[in-house]
Amino acid sequence: MRYAEVIVDLTAGDVNRTYTYLAPENLCVSPGDMVVVPFGKRTMEGFVVSMKDETELDESKIKPIARKRMAGVIMPELIDLAMWMKNKYNCYLADSLRLMIPSELRGERVREKELRVARLIASAEDALKAAAKAPKQRRVIELLTDGAKPVKYLSEMIPGANAAVKALSDKGIIDISSEREMRKPHIDDNGRSHEDPVLTVSQQAAADEMIDALDTGGRFLLHGVTGSGKTEVYIKLIREVLKRGQGAIVLVPEIALTPQMVGWFHARFGKSAAVIHSRLSAGERFDEWERIRSGDARVVIGARSAVFSPVENLGAIIIDEEHEGAYLSEKRPRYDAREVAWRRMNDRKGVLVLGSATPSIQSYMRVMPGVRSENKLALIELTQRANGKALPEAEIVDMRRELEMGNRGIFSGKLIQYLKDAIKQNQQAILFINRRGHSTFVSCRACGHVEKCDACDVALTYHQSDQRMHCHYCGKNVPVPAKCPECTSKFIKYFGAGTQRVEEEVKTLFPSVPVSRMDVDTTQGKDGHAKILEAFRKGETKILIGTQMIAKGLDFPNVTVVGVVAADTTLNLPDYRSAERTFQLITQVAGRAGRAQTPGRVVIQTYTPENYALKCAVKQDYRSFYHLEAMYRKHALYPPYTVISRLVISSKDENKPGETAVEIEKRILKALNEEKLTESVLFMKSAEAPIKKIRGETRWQVYVKMYARGEVGRVNEIMETIAQEGAQGVRIELEVNPQSMI
Numbered sequence: 258m259r260y261a262e263v264i265v266d267l268t269a270g271d272v273n274r275t276y277t278y279l280a281p282e283n284l285c286v287s288p289g290d291m292v293v294v295p296f297g298k299r300t301m302e303g304f305v306v307s308m309k310d311e312t313e314l315d316e317s318k319i320k321p322i323a324r325k326r327m328a329g330v331i332m333p334e335l336i337d338l339a340m341w342m343k344n345k346y347n348c349y350l351a352d353s354l355r356l357m358i359p360s361e362l363r364g365e366r367v368r369e370k371e372l373r374v375a376r377l378i379a380s381a382e383d384a385l386k387a388a389a390k391a392p393k394q395r396r397v398i399e400l401l402t403d404g405a406k407p408v409k410y411l412s413e414m415i416p417g418a419n420a421a422v423k424a425l426s427d428k429g430i431i432d433i434s435s436e437r438e439m440r441k442p443h444i445d446d447n448g449r450s451h452e453d454p455v456l457t458v459s460q461q462a463a464a465d466e467m468i469d470a471l472d473t474g475g476r477f478l479l480h481g482v483t484g485s486g487k488t489e490v491y492i493k494l495i496r497e498v499l500k501r502g503q504g505a506i507v508l509v510p511e512i513a514l515t516p517q518m519v520g521w522f523h524a525r526f527g528k529s530a531a532v533i534h535s536r537l538s539a540g541e542r543f544d545e546w547e548r549i550r551s552g553d554a555r556v557v558i559g560a561r562s563a564v565f566s567p568v569e570n571l572g573a574i575i576i577d578e579e580h581e582g583a584y585l586s587e588k589r590p591r592y593d594a595r596e597v598a599w600r601r602m603n604d605r606k607g608v609l610v611l612g613s614a615t616p617s618i619q620s621y622m623r624v625m626p627g628v629r630s631e632n633k634l635a636l637i638e639l640t641q642r643a644n645g646k647a648l649p650e651a652e653i654v655d656m657r658r659e660l661e662m663g664n665r666g667i668f669s670g671k672l673i674q675y676l677k678d679a680i681k682q683n684q685q686a687i688l689f690i691n692r693r694g695h696s697t698f699v700s701c702r703a704c705g706h707v708e709k710c711d712a713c714d715v716a717l718t719y720h721q722s723d724q725r726m727h728c729h730y731c732g733k734n735v736p737v738p739a740k741c742p743e744c745t746s747k748f749i750k751y752f753g754a755g756t757q758r759v760e761e762e763v764k765t766l767f768p769s770v771p772v773s774r775m776d777v778d779t780t781q782g783k784d785g786h787a788k789i790l791e792a793f794r795k796g797e798t799k800i801l802i803g804t805q806m807i808a809k810g811l812d813f814p815n816v817t818v819v820g821v822v823a824a825d826t827t828l829n830l831p832d833y834r835s836a837e838r839t840f841q842l843i844t845q846v847a848g849r850a851g852r853a854q855t856p857g858r859v860v861i862q863t864y865t866p867e868n869y870a871l872k873c874a875v876k877q878d879y880r881s882f883y884h885l886e887a888m889y890r891k892h893a894l895y896p897p898y899t900v901i902s903r904l905v906i907s908s909k910d911e912n913k914p915g916e917t918a919v920e921i922e923k924r925i926l927k928a929l930n931e932e933k934l935t936e937s938v939l940f941m942k943s944a945e946a947p948i949k950k951i952r953g954e955t956r957w958q959v960y961v962k963m964y965a966r967g968e969v970g971r972v973n974e975i976m977e978t979i980a981q982e983g984a985q986g987v988r989i990e991l992e993v994n995p996q997s998m999i
């Protein structure tokens with residue numbers, strides 16, 4: 258007897274283990290196959306993880322596998338990875354496996370676009386004899402004598418061919434098989450060169466170091482200033498990987514997977530590249546996955562979940578812009594693509610590359626002396642731009658001085674002057690503001706009352722477009738009150754500037770200059786994003802105003818001025834990472850300037866010019882920033898020195914979350930005492946969440962801070978168990994080092 262261990266595709270209750278099924282003799286199953294199995298009263302889909310000849314279970318109770326859905330769906334290597342994830346992230350096995358296959362494959366949905374092909378299996382002579390009295394069948398046979406044809410084609414050529422085809426197939430004269438028809442995602446190669454450029458000396462040195470590690474395994478942090486040409490280094494490495502008959506995965510943040518970027522990779526790697534991005538239809542996604550699985554595509558470019566691509570003989574994983582929060586999944590399973598990649602390459606002794614102009618504190622810490630070798634990253638630096646151009650000069654403008662000098666506008670005199678110069682010389686400018694809408698909040702001058710969303714407990718943002726106040730959490734909007742609801746004063750005013758307000762000011766200052774704005778409000782449509790960028794690229798618009806969206810990866814040669822309108826909006830976020838985020842943002846935004854002939858100018862406007870993140874950012878001095886920031890984290894006991902985990906408890910009921918939080922805190926404390934884990938925990942507290950209410954739900958949290966070197970895994974497991982058990986009338990979610998603590 259042959260038995261199969263199967264993971265049932267179910268994520269509820271006690272299913273986080275494998276089940277044993279009998280493999281019927283006439284069914285050839287092996288690890289990685291997707292099968293259909295009886296489960297309780299139902300049938301379920303599942304994945305075979307291993308086969309064995311014996312079982313300790315009562316054989317009469319073991320049910321047979323009902324049928325096979327598809328062979329080789331999950332590579333053995335990925336099954337191991339799913340097992341590892343189960344322990345690391347306390348998730349269901351099925352949750353991890355679902356990340357590894359296209360959603361199309363699950364639940365018997367229509368998947369492949371099938372092409373039915375007819376082929377002659379008898380000799381032409383015999384066939385024609387057998388169909389002597391059927392002219393339509395004879396026509397079909399004639400068409401098939403020089404090779405197989407799609408049935409669709411036959412019925413186009415011969416009216417009513419379908420019946421003839423069926424008759425011939427019933428007589429065993431022709432064979433009908435299904436072949437896959439690939440849906441080719443639209444490719445825009447944007448006229449980019451298909452040839453690799455000659456690398457600069459430092460690019461070549463960086464690539465060589467990585468290539469040397471292809472035999473023994475290696476982990477690198479590629480710290481390259483903006484415009485240093487990191488992408489070409491990756492491409493060089495990938496070429497070598499392909500030469501060795503291996504494959505590679507490149508992860509980029511979803512936001513960077515622009516049509517240009519996609520087209521560019523296709524232009525370089527042709528059909529051997531599979532690009533997975535959110536604009537693909539489910540069917541296209543399935544086909545790309547299939548091309549990877551079959552080995553037709555050996556280079557995969559995609560966002561976070563592309564780390565699970567079924568690339569055989571994987572030689573390298575590259576994670577570009579590794580500092581991006583997007584690599585951390587906010588949904589269950591809450592995996593970190595960097596950790597998954599690390600694990601995957603460790604097992605294979607391949608090369609892992611994390612690349613960034615502004616590495617995360619967490620990654621940079623791993624290049625420091627004293628790090629244990631299993632955690633170490635080797636640092637490779639690119640300190641010059643690939644085109645030899647200087648990094649833009651950046652300057653801080655103290656907005657308090659501007660105010661003292663009587664400037665009440667949102668632009669400093671200097672920024673206005675630079676914009677004027679740029680316009681005069683027919684150059685372009687980018688203005689960055691980390692806030693959409695018109696104003697940051699609406700408040701009463703007399704009593705200080707701030708207008709808030711009644712469902713979310715956050716300040717509302719005024720939008721000029723419809724002259725209403727919008728909630729950026731739930732989307733609700735209301736008119737601006739004529740009088741203060743608290744004190745009836747008429748002096749209700751808008752404070753702080755958002756993208757709309759910046760646009761308004763630019764239009765007032767430069768009425769004849771074409772301007773465009775890029776934020777969530779203007780990029781709603783399918784190609785809203787692309788259209789705005791295209792117009793800017795062509796020079797139809799001269800000034801581009803936008804949020805984070807414009808900070809990354811854009812390469813516009815004619816941009817000579819970049820203005821950060823209010824650096825303080827990021828700096829003052831209530832988050833221990835606000836300095837890191839500000840440094841990253843300013844470095845990235847500044848990197849947009851002066852990429853070609855004319856040197857760029859960058860103006861950072863702020864009310865706190867003495868801040869270390871700003872000071873280091875204008876000098877593009879990452880190392881100094883790293884040391885100051887690491888010191889701050891260490892003293893203030895923040896990650897990566899500690900791990901912050903929290904359970905967020907929410908409910909429409911106002912009281913339940915609070916009551917549950919207090920109870921949960923007691924339960925955790927009890928478990929910590931019982932398991933002698935109290936040493937690992939620095940601090941624990943149940944309290945209202947920083948945003949007390951979202952979409953009408955009251956929110957509480959149980960916040961636990963642990964030493965990174967402590968029993969973090971076990972404490973998280975305790976918390977996850979509590980979250981999964983749930984409690985009456987509330988939702989409970991575990992977050993580990995969440996990207997934003999709202």
Ligand code: ADP
Nearest residue numbers: 454455456457481483484485486487488489643
């Ligand atoms: P980074 O990602 O490091 O900011 P990019 O990879 O975007 O930098 O490269 C910046 C620019 O330099 C791009 O326009 C790229 O085509 C160009 N570039 C990179 N390497 C070379 C090279 N060796 N020769 C010529 N141009 C290069």
Ligand code: ZN
Nearest residue numbers: 701704741744
């Ligand atoms: Zn008031």
Ligand code: ZN
Nearest residue numbers: 710713728731
């Ligand atoms: Zn709201």
